[in-house]
Amino acid sequence: MSDQPENSQFQTRLPFYFALTLIVGLFLGQQLPRTAAHLREAQQSTASSQSVLDEMLRYIQARYVDTVNIEQLQSQAIQQLLHQLDPHTVYISPEEAKLAEEDMSGGFEGIGVEFIMLDDTIQIVTPIKGGPSEQAGIQAGDKIVTIDGANVAGVKIEQGAIFKKLRGPKGSQVVLGIQRGRAAGLQEFSISRDRIPLNSVETAYVLSEKVGYIKINRFTANTHAEFMEALRDLVENHRISDLVLDLRGNPGGYLEEATNMLSQFFPEDKLLVYTEGRTDRRQEYKSTGRARFSIRNVAVLIDEGSASASEIVAGAIQDHDRGWVIGRRSFGKGLVQEEYPLSNQGKLRLTVARYFTPSGRSIQRSYQNEASYDLEEERRFESGELTGNGAIQLADSTPYYTGMGRVVFAGGGITPDLFIPLDTSFFNTQFNVLATQLPAFVSRWLEQHGKQAFPSDASSFVQQYQVEDEMILELANYALKGGAVQRSQLEQSKNELKLRLKARLARQLFDQNTEYLVLHAQDSAIQKALEVIQQGTPLVKR
Secondary structure (H helix, E strand, O other), X not given: OOOEEOOOHHHHHOOHXXXXXXXXXXXXXXXXXXXXXXXXXXXXXXXHHHHHHHHHHHHHHHHOOOOOOHHHHHHHHHHHHHHOOOOOOEEEOHHHHHHHHHHHHOEEEEOOEEEEEEOOEEEEEEEOOOOHHHHHOOOOOOEEEEEOOEEOOOOOOOHHHHHHHHOOOOOOEEEEEEEOOOXXXXXXXXXXXXXXXXXXXXXXXXXXXXXXXXXXOOEOOOHHHHHHHHHHHHHHHHOOOEEEEEOOOOOOEOXXXXXXXXXXXXXXXXXXXXXXXXXXXXXXXXXXXXXXXXXXXXXXXXXXXXXXHHHHHHHHHHHOOOOEEEEOOOOOOOEEEEEEEOOOOOEEEEEEEEEEOOOOOOOOOOOOOHHHHHOHHHHHHHHOOOOOOOOOOOOOOOEEEOOOOOEEEOOOOOOOOEEOOOOOOOOOHHHHHHHHHHHHXXXXXXXXXXXXXXXXXXXXXXXHOOOOHHHHHHHHHHXXXXXXXXXXXXXXXHHHHHHHHHHHHHHHHOOHHHHHHHHHOOOHHHHHHHHHHHHOOOOOOO
């Protein structure tokens, strides 16, 4: 990501318990447009009850025996209040609201770099293509030593402080003191901040003859437009007729962006999803019939991190037998949120309805036991569901039927048509340490050894370059900081580490698409998608 710590797709192959930490902080809901009528109704209903809480806080502030932090007390009261509702109704602080708005609007204003912290120093992974840093001459591997004259190297600066220094209003200037390679002294770069896009279409390329691939990491306000542009390029310039749509790890976002995208795959007036709540009447979302491109076969990839709008897409494809859903059971988030502004510039994200797939399924997991809800993915792992060693434990055994009469189920996520187990063959305690240190190791290795040992073009790198055993041992020594290397564990995880090292090198030497080309060569879900698309294997009744 840009102007913040780099967050590559190595995470999609990390062990399950690492992936959990990635999912927790993400936006797991989709928002409907908030109308003026909705806002007035909400304000009127809260006016009378609001005064009691305000009165109590005023009495406490004026007369309580000890000094109290009223803002902290108010925040705790809000959290306790929302704790009685569902897990996705939340209070968003003003600071969090600003970041969420940037994320879902598809961009922010800054200098446009991806970076990591390496030995308390900010190191550039890559400048964003076409962004202000690239135009100013910033290069991959550069180290930021000063920002506007203030030292930021070796001082244990917090990431939040880095964001504030690098981001700023469009047109404002920031001066970076850059250490480049082994050159003596610093080079100064004056950079004019600009609007930096946060693309939700992470990558798009040709997998094989006639088969395209598009990965979407979340559904933002720009997702449909980004998707159609990526699809246009694949169809018009590469003549693809089939598509693999990767929604693994996609936590959701705007419902309308998902339904607009789905219209590309269906004729006019097909029901895609509907929503309904206590005060919200049933609202149906149907295909528009404005499909610009002819796509024959579709395979949708999902996993335990696919939630909300991702599940809407997978559910519509599955219920209408439009294509294959491949992977592992999705997150199970079928609640709809609206956002309401608060007087402190924060927001209330309030659940107002449930959504239902075309067959009538509600896929929301039970949230009556919050502790169990938060540990659902861990339970799936321990039960063997994720690895294929245990059966899927569905909360609702009521059968629903697709257009072809296949049985599908509600409650607990979208169950794929074709299951791909989580590969745990390389899991061990040493691997976990090595995987987290791998990005920093690659940056350090390239700094010390340069790029001369690698093919000069991406295609040759992907096809010819192989990571040597010596580099794996170097990684282990670097990550363990001179500690004992467990040779048996290193041998167990060697092939996976080689794959990740090669992919990381591809990202830093070339670009993100090349990274994916490396990873996907050994991605079992993608290989299964290619198999069923190319063979035209029919969807079978379960």
